[in-house]
Amino acid sequence: xxxxxxxxxxxxxxxxxxxxxxxxxxxxxxxxxxxxxxxxxxxxxxxxxxxxxxxxxxxxxxxxxxxxxxxxxxxxxxxxxxxxxxxxxxxxxxxxxxxxxxxxxxxxxxxxxxxxxxxxxxxxxxxxxxxxxxxxxxxxxxxxxxxxxxxxxxxxxxxxxxxxxxxxxxxxxxxxxxxxxxxxxxxxxxxxxxxxxxxxxxxxxxxxxxxxxxxxxxxxxxxxxxxxxxxxxxxxxxxxxxxxxxxxxxxxxxxxxxxxxxxxxxxxxxxxxxxxxxxxxxxxxxxxxxxxxxxxxxxxxxxxxxxxxxxxxxxxxxxxxxxxxxxxxxxxxxxxxxxxxxxxxxxxxxxxxxxxxxxxxxxxxxxxxxxxxxxxxxxxxxxxxxxxxxxxxxxxxxxxxxxxxxxxxxxxxxxxxxxxxxxxxxxxxxxxxxxxxxxxxxxxxxxxxxxxxxxxxxxxxxxxxxx
Amino acid sequence: xxxxxxxxxxxxxxxxxxxxxxxxxxxxxxxxxxxxxxxxxxxxxxxxxxxxxxxxxxxxxxxxxxxxxxxxxxxxxxxxxxxxxxxxxxxxxxxxxxxxxxxxxxxxxxxxxxxxxxxxxxxxxxxxxxxxxxxxxxxxxxxxxxxxxxxxxxxxxxxxxxxxxxxxxxxxxxxxxxxxxxxxxxxxxxxxxxxxxxxxxxxxxxxxxxxxxxxxxxxxxxxxxxxxxxxxxxxxxxx
Numbered sequence: 001x002x003x004x005x006x007x008x009x010x011x012x013x014x015x016x017x018x019x020x021x022x023x024x025x026x027x028x029x030x031x032x033x034x035x036x037x038x039x040x041x042x043x044x045x046x047x048x049x050x051x052x053x054x055x056x057x058x059x060x061x062x063x064x065x066x067x068x069x070x071x072x073x074x075x076x077x078x079x080x081x082x083x084x085x086x087x088x089x090x091x092x093x094x095x096x097x098x099x100x101x102x103x104x105x106x107x108x109x110x111x112x113x114x115x116x117x118x119x120x121x122x123x124x125x126x127x128x129x130x131x132x133x134x135x136x137x138x139x140x141x142x143x144x145x146x147x148x149x150x151x152x153x154x155x156x157x158x159x160x161x162x163x164x165x166x167x168x169x170x171x172x173x174x175x176x177x178x179x180x181x182x183x184x185x186x187x188x189x190x191x192x193x194x195x196x197x198x199x200x201x202x203x204x205x206x207x208x209x210x211x212x213x214x215x216x217x218x219x220x221x222x223x224x225x226x227x228x229x230x231x232x233x234x235x236x237x238x239x240x241x242x243x244x245x246x247x248x249x250x251x252x253x254x255x256x257x258x259x260x261x262x263x264x265x266x267x268x269x270x271x272x273x274x275x276x277x278x279x280x281x282x283x284x285x286x287x288x289x290x291x292x293x294x295x296x297x298x299x300x301x302x303x304x305x306x307x308x309x310x311x312x313x314x315x316x317x318x319x320x321x322x323x324x325x326x327x328x329x330x331x332x333x334x335x336x337x338x339x340x341x342x343x344x345x346x347x348x349x350x351x352x353x354x355x356x357x358x359x360x361x362x363x364x365x366x367x368x369x370x371x372x373x374x375x376x377x378x379x380x381x382x383x384x385x386x387x388x389x390x391x392x393x394x395x396x397x398x399x400x401x402x403x404x405x406x407x408x409x410x411x412x413x414x415x416x417x418x419x420x421x422x423x424x425x426x427x428x429x430x431x432x433x434x435x436x437x438x439x440x441x442x443x444x445x446x447x448x449x450x451x452x453x454x455x456x457x458x459x460x461x462x463x464x465x466x467x
Numbered sequence: 468x469x470x471x472x473x474x475x476x477x478x479x480x481x482x483x484x485x486x487x488x489x490x491x492x493x494x495x496x497x498x499x500x501x502x503x504x505x506x507x508x509x510x511x512x513x514x515x516x517x518x519x520x521x522x523x524x525x526x527x528x529x530x531x532x533x534x535x536x537x538x539x540x541x542x543x544x545x546x547x548x549x550x551x552x553x554x555x556x557x558x559x560x561x562x563x564x565x566x567x568x569x570x571x572x573x574x575x576x577x578x579x580x581x582x583x584x585x586x587x588x589x590x591x592x593x594x595x596x597x598x599x600x601x602x603x604x605x606x607x608x609x610x611x612x613x614x615x616x617x618x619x620x621x622x623x624x625x626x627x628x629x630x631x632x633x634x635x636x637x638x639x640x641x642x643x644x645x646x647x648x649x650x651x652x653x654x655x656x657x658x659x660x661x662x663x664x665x666x667x668x669x670x671x672x673x674x675x676x677x678x679x680x681x682x683x684x685x686x687x688x689x690x691x692x693x694x695x696x697x698x699x700x701x702x703x704x705x706x
Contacts, residue, residue, distance in 0.1 A: 070543045070558045108543070108558055110705065119705055152705070159695050162703060171562030172701075179562070189561025197561045206703060211530075211696050242702065246529075247551040271551040274618055275569040329571040400573070403518045432538035466539045 017146035021122040024109060062111075070108045074194065076437070076462025077101050080455055082133070083443065086352065086359035087453040091134030093362060093376050094454065098132035102462075106196070114156065119166070121150040123196070149225055150199040160208040167199040167224040172240075172251065173267040174279040177335050177393045177412065178385050180317040181265030181281050183236055183255035184220050186385050192439050193425065194460065198226040214242040234258040247271040261285060275325040282318040287311035288341045290383035293350040299368055300357040302350050304378040308341075316340040321393075330398035342389040348417065351387075352448045355379045380454070387450045388416035404429045412451075419445025419452055427464075435464045484631075486595045489606055490587040492631040493624075496653060497584035497667045502527040502694035503657070506536075507581060511574025511682040520573050524581055529588075530699040533581050543706075546572075546581070549699055551617075556706050563701060568618045574682035575647055575672040577618050581684075584633075586610060586624065589617045600625035600635040601650075632665055645675045657691045 078100040082091040105124040110117070123146070130140040152166030171188055173179040179188040189197040201222035207215045218240060223233040238255035250268035257263070262285065269279035288311070291304040308315075321335035343351055354375065361372035395410040410423040424440040439460040443451040484492070491499075498505070502525075509520045521537040529550045535541040543558040546566075553570075554563040571577055586608075594609035605625040612620050621639040626632065636649045654668035667686050674680035697703055 068543075072559065106559070117705075154703075156697075160697065162697065169561055169706075173562070174565045187561075193560050196559065206700075208696050208700060211528075211699075214700055214702055216702055240702075244549045244552060249549070249552050269552065269565055271553075271567065275567050277565055277567055279565065323565075323567070325567040325569045327569075329569070331567070331570065400571070402514070403516055403573075429540055432540050435540060466542065 017122070017148065018124075020148075021105075021124055021146050024107065024120065024122055066112050068110045068112065071467040072106045073465045073467075074104045074106065074462055075102065076194065076460055078458065078460045080458040083452050083454055083456045084447065085453050086356040086448055087376065087380055089359045089363050093359075093373070094380070095131065095134045095136050096455070097129035097136075099128075099130040101128040102126065116156070117152065117154040117164075119150070119152040119154075120148065121199075123147055123149045147225055148199075149196055162206040163204070164206075165201075165203045167201050169197045169199045170202055170218070171197075173281045174269045174277075175267070175281045175319045175321055175335060176333060176395060176410070177319060177321075177337055177391065179267075179281060180283040180319065180385070181251070181253050181267045183238055183253065183257070183263050183265060183283075184218075185226075191423065192441075192460070194437060194439060194462070194464075198224065200224040200226045212244055214240075214244075216240040216242075259289070261287070261289060276322065277324075278320075278322045280318070280320045282316060284314055284316045286314060288315055288383075290341060291378050292343070292382075293347055293354050295350065299361070299371070300354050300375065302354040302357075304354070304375060304382070328398070329400070330396060333393075333395040333397070335393040335395075337386070337391040337393070339384070339386050339389050339391065341384060342416075343384075343387055344389065345416070348388060351379065356448070386414075388414050390415035414445070414450050417445065417449040419443065419449035421451045433466050435466070437462055437464060486592045486606070486608065487587055489626055489631055490590075490592070490608065490624075493626045493633045494584050494587050495659075496632040496665055497651070498526055498689075499528075499585050499587075500657070500659060500691050503689060503691050504694065505689040506687045507533075508685040508687065509573050509576055509682065510685070511576070511680075513574045513680045513682075514677075515679070518573055522581065525694050525698050527694040527699070529585060531581060532698055532704075545704065547699065547701060547704065549701075554701060556704060558706055560706060563704070563706075575674055575680060576682050576684060580618070580670070580672075586622065589613060590622065597628070598625060603634060604628045605634065630665060632667075647675050648673050655686060655689050657689055659691060 080096060080098065082088055082094065082096045088094045103126040106121070108121050110119045125145040127143050128140065131137055148167060150167050150169060152164055152168060154162055154164035156162055169189070170184055171179065171182065173181050176190050179185070182188070184200060185197065187197050200220055201224040203219040203221055205217045209215065218238045220236040235258045236255055238253055240251060240253045242251045243249065248268065248270050251266060253265035255263045255265065263283055264285070265283040267279070267281035269277060272278050288308040289306060292307045293302050294305050294307050295302050297303040317339050319335055319337045321333060323331050323333040325331045358372040358375035358379070361368040362376060391412060391414055393410065393412045395408060397408045399406040401407065406427040408425040412421040420443065422442040422444070427435050427437045429435050441455065441458040443456055445452045504525045507522045507524055509522070511518045519538070520535060520541065522533045522535055524531055524533045531548045533546045535544040545556040547554045547556065547563070551568065553566045553568060555566045556563045569577060572581060589612065590610035591613055592608055593611040596607045598605050598607040605627055608624040608626065610622040610624055619638045620641045623637040624633055625635040627634050632653050633651050635651070637645055638647050638649070640646050650671045651667060652669040653665040655666040656663045657666040666689050669686065670684040672682040
């Protein structure tokens with residue numbers, strides 16, 4: 001939903017990005033070939049590569065010793081069934097396409113010197129969409145997007161002091177379900193590893209006073225490519241302190257949002273044995289910027305508002321989890337999440353009642369349809385990562401089965417409304433460069449429950465080529 | 468062959484060394500120095516299938532960072548080991564995943580096998596005797612894990628009396644079952660304080676049950692160098 005609401009770049013900006021992308025790609029290919037051909041004659045032994053000492057080439061040295069790249073091309077198709085819910089009546093509100101076809105080129109380029117690191121991740125995306133229901137039934141369209149998802153310039157000021165600015169997907173914490181200690185990103189990218197999380201612009205100062213400690217000052221200066229903000233972007237600053245011991249690590253993150261919200265985030269993990277890991281993650285803050293259903297108002301009898309914005313009571317989000325690795329290298333992970341800002345039973349009842357009335361008004365059209373649309377927009381994006389309070393996740397992962405197959409099965413249950421989400425991720429290697437992949441997302445539960453609000457099922461099938 | 472290469476190095480064992488000192492010397496020849504960078508090629512045969520990986524590893528004390536160089540499908544993947552805490556990073560994956568030391572790297576090699584060896588710190592000597600291995604006079608160490616946080620619960624370790632390098636090991640599960648054996652070769656050399664020392668060049672791991680399952684780790688381009696803390700810092704690692 002959020003991405004579909006993102007404002008498209010202007011044609012001029014898109015053309016600039018397209019040019020930069022193509023130039024970088026050509027540059028990578030040409031320099032890569034030059035280095036290979038230039039270095040080959042000077043292979044002195046199986047284990048040693050040297051450039052000709054009588055003819056040192058700055059370019060060869062630069063790209064052989066400091067330049068790294070990864071280039072991935074993904075092509076995939078996506079099928080999804082929208083849920084028959086009051087959030088998206090007859091798929092007329094969200095207008096989710098039934099089929100999507102995508103081609104993505106994802107080069108990751110890096111120049112790494114001792115004191116300076118430069119990195120850039122330009123992206124090209126070509127997308128086809130087809131609608132089988134909703135307001136755009138029987139329509140289809142094509143679109144292309146050219147952008148910089150991430151880039152970074154980092155300078156080593158001293159052996160233990162680094163300063164950087166760039167567009168990053170800055171993630172941390174051990175949890176799979178979500179990462180509440182991160183004040184910048186709601187999505188930790190683990191739901192579908194083939195879909196990238198959009199980067200935001202950060203300035204960072206990282207100080208490493210000793211082997212065990214790291215202190216980082218982080219300033220989130222711009223939304224970057226992450227256009228999913230519900231509200232206008234506001235800067236956020238964080239002070240992150242990390243400790244790493246023999247079998248324990250932990251972090252404390254103090255953050256300040258210019259919208260006047262302070263949050264204390266934390267995470268930690270223990271390597272209890274060779275096979276057993278235990279970890280936790282959480283955040284505590286005063287009040288909440290999320291939308292809550294409030295009684296009263298015409299015509300729906302309730303409305304969504306930030307009723308807890310100025311509350312002084314502390315709200316907490318806490319995840320605890322553990323994983324066990326079996327002898328066959330398969331790993332079972334279990335996580336429990338308490339989402340203190342989530343709706344209680346009364347708030348959930350009010351929410352679904354309001355959503356139902358808004359859906360009726362939206363379907364009926366007429367004078368209240370604009371308000372109904374606004375209400376459905378708010379109910380679809382409340383600002384809460386999860387709607388209710390108690391969740392459990394179980395996951396089994398096994399990689400390199402027969403050196404070919406990676407499989408992850410994940411089951412998430414909303415313990416308050418009984419809805420479920422079942423996710424399957426699989427990758428099958430065909431040789432050293434090609435991977436076939438499939439990602440499935442099946443949602444279960446009653447009609448008006450959290451996981452049955454938007455999609456019933458979604459399947460993604462594709463192929464990835466790595467150069 | 469191995470013995471002749473040993474002769475190139477000035478390396479005399481001292482008869483009065485304590486068992487712990489002998490272990491430390493053997494650890495040093497397997498990477499436990501002030502800092503080492505090397506490439507490891509892993510060749511594995513498992514269930515008749517052959518696999519290959521090339522990694523660049525930076526290791527210091529109990530920390531290591533391994534980056535996969537080949538094949539293309541794993542290029543750019545990283546394993547960061549900060550003491551007993553391990554993380555896996557992959558291009559395209561949003562964030563680092565915590566993993567356990569038990570997770571297999573490839574074939575018979577566990578993640579713990581790519582780091583420098585610290586048997587002197589991680590294990591206590593429960594028995595110390597003398598034995599022969601591959602025709603070489605050895606000290607035989609029966610090592611018991613100090614805690615449950617290491618990759619192997621018990622190791623029988625043969626250290627050459629003449630050269631103080633480990634030449635054979637047997638690895639046992641908690642239940643006391645032998646599950647793999649390993650042999651070591653030292654055809655590399657490193658220079659520490661101006662002196663050449665024998666340094667590991669190959670580790671061959673053989674499954675105890677299926678003898679045909681063999682994993683060979685070939686160590687190349689070993690360079691002893693100071694590796695700063697920042698190399699092992701998760702905040703600074705690029706995916």
